[in-house]
Amino acid sequence: MEAPYIVIIATGSEITAGRSLDTNSGWMANQLFELGWKVKKIIALPDDPDLILSELQILKKLSESRPVLALMTGGLGPTEDDYTLETVLKLSGKKSYSVEKAKIRLQRIYESRGKQYSDILPTVIRQTHVPEDCKTLDNSVGIAVGFMESIGVDSYLVCMPGVPSEMKEMFTRRLTPELKRIYPRENLVQKTKWLWNIGESLYQKDFVETHREELFEGVEWGVTANRGYIKCIFQSTDSNKLETVVAALESQYPKIISDDVFTFVHEELISKKLTIAVGESCTGGLLGKKLTDPPGSSSYFIGGFLTYSNDLKQSLLGVSKDTLDQFGAVSKETAIAMAKGISEKTKADYSISITGIAGPDGGSDEKPVGTVWIGIKSSDGSIESHSYLFPGNRESIRENASNTALFLIYQSLKQRKV
Amino acid sequence: MEAPYIVIIATGSEITAGRSLDTNSGWMANQLFELGWKVKKIIALPDDPDLILSELQILKKLSESRPVLALMTGGLGPTEDDYTLETVLKLSGKKSYSVEKAKIRLQRIYESRGKQYSDILPTVIRQTHVPEDCKTLDNSVGIAVGFMESIGVDSYLVCMPGVPSEMKEMFTRRLTPELKRIYPRENLVQKTKWLWNIGESLYQKDFVETHREELFEGVEWGVTANRGYIKCIFQSTDSNKLETVVAALESQYPKIISDDVFTFVHEELISKKLTIAVGESCTGGLLGKKLTDPPGSSSYFIGGFLTYSNDLKQSLLGVSKDTLDQFGAVSKETAIAMAKGISEKTKADYSISITGIAGPDGGSDEKPVGTVWIGIKSSDGSIESHSYLFPGNRESIRENASNTALFLIYQSLKQRKV
Known part of the structure; x- marks a missing residue:
């Protein structure tokens, strides 16, 4: 069989009106990619049954010439702008029925809240309905049942809830095995490496163009720009070729290359039983937030200080008035004094300080907006500081600064290993 | 003229492979909505010239029967997977030329970095090219020039860079006037109100269904679920009708209704010259991050404490060992002691503490995952605390907790006004 032509459809006027961001489609695309399938198109449509139906008819038509897999999220909820079931019934000419198992589950949920079956709104019961003769996809998180409707030879329309936690569970546990x-599937292997503070064009010129003939035959490459780093992605059916490309990349960029720093820092701090604390000025808590995103971070993250004002830099972290007056809040000296202060107050193995000018105001000729100093006290007691001039707007500068702080922790942990 | 059939297209294999989230399309959709146009479809396509061309041909065809406006982002960069210009030339049968003004700008940028024109890579110069006889859209942030190509009667294909800051500036300053x-445009008025800790279905049943006949003739409604709150949106060409709906909503939900709390809290703290400080446990910095997202937050946010560990709750905020032993870290008593500690150490007008169980581990029968206590010391010296049981996963619980903390600040500031 030919590889399926995969289309992902998100429905919701909140998406096409720009009030809400569709994160489901990207998540599914990534899962499919890792499973060996490539998505040809991602579509978002408003809650308009005519527009949805006409899009589904195009896909049904396309399935006459090749296998089509359409994955649709949203529109299975209880409100009147939820049109998915109705539209699919129109497409197929079928009727719907209420899935017994889902009805029982719904009843149990209501009983556990001290309510009766008769309390359940009809609009809520509608969520247990699916078209006749389809493959149902159980929802173990929420109420709406998903389903997989045949639309042609080897072609399916899959309908799932728009609530991310429900969709993800359904996708992983119910849909993927089907x-x-x-x-x-294509048997592709993929490798990803991160390079810090380098532009996409320069990377392409210096690495890809230079090594095209010797390294890139049978290897596809891609690059995505992120805040502070670019992700260099390589794919091939031949894992040896991938190893060679990555080795060349490592030898060309030894000082700015990393793996996923978020994962590495998390795992390394846990496995080495090390602790970390932060002191943030311009990032206002973003570094702490990033360090505590993964479950289990309480085993290494003990806490820290948000010293946005100069008064708090003095009173909480013991940065001297002299240092602030002489060198300014955004300086090597302040970054180092902050790192020392964090370490003294928390006794953490690693102490990271960030102080900078996130803008849009507060810049000067000498210290323009984007200037950031990061201090790091490592587990061996040494203190380093690094300065950066990050590009972009306030949000970009804050993201750059906190990501780069994680890269510095990454590097310090790596050196520790050796 | 009929309203244009608006399609937004984002190109980029990083989007269809799920490695990167398309935020441009939603942003544009929102801008267009506020200007009085509705988007019919949002599409993301991989960097595949054939797929892009075939999509553009469909839109060109559609423009024979009605005005079409296609807004495309991405693919104008310097790397070899940037296909937009090439594809548009194929669609139109035109040639391209380099825009003189953009070339001069590029030269100045290079000179300001101490480089010569001859240093500029040809791939970078390609970004100044546009099709002949099109309307150019200047890029005042980056290098790639945007353009607006006629594809039929009253129908245009607009191509803009994928870099958000470049696209946004170009959209607002160059494209919107065109x-x-x-x-x-449709002369729609819109009102948005937020309701806290209530589900979409219940809102629809209790408010929309109940008042449908008396309130909703000529008024469209929509609702989006967010972390901690739902956004209730109403639209009409008649602003009096909107006022009536909103008044009814306020009278039905006086205790859980708000405007955009992020904007209100920011503006109110600035205009009343009030200061705020935080003490965060389970949110790890997320509340501080949210408070410092907007430029100008340094006028009210002085800083705070990330007391993730119990040790730091004691040493930094003076929560007593007795309190922690007797009531636990996630308790009314700890939340209040934290708020007191923040206030004493920072002298802020408002002090907010958050302590909870974000999970997935650490829950118990008595205090399940999602249990969060929030303490707030207001400018009049009073201290309150509130407990919640937030739904969802770790990320959801942390978002719920920090958003709800902002709602509590909102309420306290509102009461202060009276």
């Missing part, structure tokens, strides 16, 4: 059973 | 000149 898709693996039905569709052939 | 669109206003060309297309008629």
Whole structure:
């Protein structure tokens, strides 16, 4: 069988009106990519049954010439702008029925809240309905049942809830096994490396163009720009070729290369039983937030200080008035004094300080907006500081600064290992 | 003229492979909505010239029967997977030329970095190219020039860079005036209110269904679920009708209704010259981050404490060992002691503490995952605390907790006004 033509559809007027960001489609695309399938198109449509139906008819038509897999999220909720079931019934000419198992589950949920079945609103019961003769996809998180409707030879329309936690569980546990059973997959291997503070064009010129003939035959490459780093992605059916490319990349950029720093820092701090504390000025808590995103971070993150004002830099972290007056709040000396203060107050193995000018105001000729100093006290007691001039707006500068702080922790942990 | 059929297209394999989230399309959709136009479809396509061309051909065809406006971002960069210009030339059968003004600008940028024109890579110069006989859209942030190509009667394909800061500036300053000149707009008025800790279904049943006949003739409504709150949106061509709906909503939900709390808290703290400080446990910095997102937050946010560990709750905020032993870290008593500690150490007018169980571990029968206590010391010296049981996963609980903390600040500031 030919690889399926995969289309992801998100429905919701809140998406097409720009009030809400569709994160489901990207998540699914990534999952599919890792499973060996490529998405041809991602579509978002308003809650308009005519527009949705006409899009589904195009896909049904397309399935006459090749296998089509359409994955649709949203529109299975209880409100009147939820049109998915109705539209699919129109497309197929079928009727719907209420899935017994889902009805029982709904009843139990209501009983556990001390309510009766008769309390359940009809609009809520509608969420247990699916078209006749389709494959149902159980929802173990929420109420709405998903389903997989045949729309042609080897072609399916999959409908799932728009609530991310429900969709993800359904996709992973119910849908993925079905898709693996039905569709052939490409046996691609992928490697990703991160390079810090380098532009995409320069990377392409200096690495990809330079090594094109010797390294890139049978290897696809891609690059995505992120805040502070670019992700260099390589794919091939030949894992040896990938190893060679990555080795060349490592030898060309030894000082700015890393793996996923978020994952590494998290795992390394846990496995080495090390602790970390922060002191943030311009990032206002963003570094602490990033360090505590993963479950289990309480085993290393003990806390820290948000010293946005100069008064708090003095009273909480013991930065001297002299240092602030002489060198300014955004300086090597302040970054180092902050790192020392964090370490003294928390006794953490690693202490990271960030002080900078996130803008849009507060810049000068000498210290323009984007100037950031990061101090790091490592587990061996040494204190380093690094200065940066990050590009972009306030949000970009704050993201750059906190990501780069994680890269510095990464490097310090790596050196520790050796 | 009929309203244009608006399609937004984002190109980029990083989007269709799920490695990067398309935030441009939603931003544009929102801008267009506020200008009085509705988007019919948002599409993301991989960097595949054939797929892009075939999509553009469909839109060109559609423009034979009605005005079409296609807004495309991405693919104008310097790397070899940037296909936009090439594809548009194929669609139109035109040639391209380098825009003189953009070339001079590029030269100045290079000179300001101490480089010569001859240093500029040809791939970078390519970014100054546009199709012949099109309307160019200057880029005052980056290098790539945007353009607006006629694809039929009253129909245009607009190509803009994928870098958000470049696209936004170009959209607002260059494109919007053109669109206003060309297309008629719907004169819709919109009102948005937020309701806290209530589900969409219940809102629909209790408010929309109940008042449908008396309130909703000529008024469209929509609702989006967010972390901690739902946004209730109403639209009409008649602003009096909107006022009536909003008044009814306020009278039905006086205790849980708010405007955009992020904007209100920011503006109110600035205009009343009040200061705020935080003490965060389970949110790890997220509340501080949210408070410092907007420029100008340094006039009210003085800083705070990330007391993730119990040791730091004691040593930094003076929460007593007795309190922690007797009531636990997640308790009314600890939340209040934290708020007191923040206030004493920072002298801020408002002190907010958050302590909770973000999970997935650490829950118990008595205090399940999602249990969060928030303490707030207001400018009049009073201290309150509130407990919540937030739904969802770790990320959801942290978002819920920090948003709800902002709602509590909102309420306290509102009461202060009276």
